[in-house]
Amino acid sequence: MTSPYVKQHTENGISTIEFFHPAHNSLPGDILAKLANTITEAGQDDNVLVIILKSGGDRTFCAGASFKELISIEDEKTGEEFFMGFANVINAMRKCPKFIIGRVQGKTVGGGVGLASAMDYCMATKFASIKLSELNIGIGPFVVGPAVARKLGVSGMSQIAIDANTFYSPEWAKDKGLFTHVYDSTEELDEAVQATAEHLCTYNPEAMKEMKKIFWDGCDDWDTLLNERAKVSGRLVLSEFTKEKLKRFA
Template sequence: MTQPYVKQSIQDQVATIEFFHPAHNSLPGDILAKLADTITETGKNDEVLVIILKSGGERTFCAGASFKELINIKDEVEGEKFFMGFANVINAMRKCPKFIIGRVQGKTVGGGVGLASAMDYCMATKFAAIKLSELNIGIGPFVVGPAVQRKLGVSGMSQIAIDANSFYSPEWAMQKGLFTKVYDSTEELDEAIAEFAQNLCGYNPEAVKEMKQMFWRGTEDWDELLNERAKISGRLVLSEFTKKKLKRFA
């Protein structure tokens, strides 16, 4: 299937939410909106005890924001709306009362690192190098920054945000706490995730909900904070610097 999609399947009380885009799983506004809605709805479903979030394809988990859409942003309102797409997904994950397991099978860039950081428990393969590339095009990881900083600390986050040209290894990401385990193959990753998800299904859903709130304590202002950050990115994406850079990438 080469068309972009967000799909969900439920088996043995485990929901799998998968997104895909032919451009290296980059995320345009409509896919972000569908992803946020699907996570929210799945969180309300009493038949589901655990959520696995994954992307389609082989070697790229997520290439971040859709460059095609970034280039076409005409004003600050459009810019804010686009970046709010990432904010809405992160906030949906934060508020979801179920644990969300991340399956990161390959390279992860920009907003994709934000998604991985908002998982409650994230597992990866040895191909899952990460990069925060936003500074390269004249913006910064403002919207995903709080989620990334929460996982990597200020030191780790600032390191990859400033060094916007470099991929950091999955081992580095594991040392910093973004990934819990790194596997040699996608097959091993999938086996481990399936087993782990089944184990989580044996937990008391009430305890899980309370623990999730405990883990995310201190993020209650993120609805406002990420909106403010989306405004910053929406403004910067219109700068001459960024317009020139985006033309080059296009």
């Protein structure tokens, strides 16, 4: 099996960041940390004009939190630190002065929906159904909630958070504003993502930087807010309800 990775390739002003995990692109703490650092570094690189964020593999963009790590959490501090991994990635995306284009080739669950929601411009395939499954295991989408609500609205976010068993179609996600376009194949998606990135490279970097500030206006408290949310998740993951649910995945 291919080992987990985060890799980056920069060419002609476009920095492509790709993450992968053999367990359906789930995200353990080390991958989350590498992802946050790589996004931050790309944002600081003067040679980078635009960022593409993608995952490896075919039909799954991201399965969300690593169940292996969730099961191993034994105290609130460890739980908080794990969920802060998602908070750090979202905040890195928020603070990055470059536009981040999302390439969502398949299903995305939980924290993966948070990542897609934090993209500045996100495109997908017809296979890219989304689900917020956290309530199923006794927690909730607390850390990713602000990012998801920012894109889908509180109504859309609460709908998929409550209906935690259901995959919502990429067309539903597009109608709600999460995806800008939905393509029939990964090949079409890749062509569109590349063309969009190349076109953005012809724009004034300073103008894009200032626009990014406007897009994320009102989110300056997220360092504190997402930390508070991580503490909630870190507490709930230790509940008897959640421990019993997670045993099924052990």
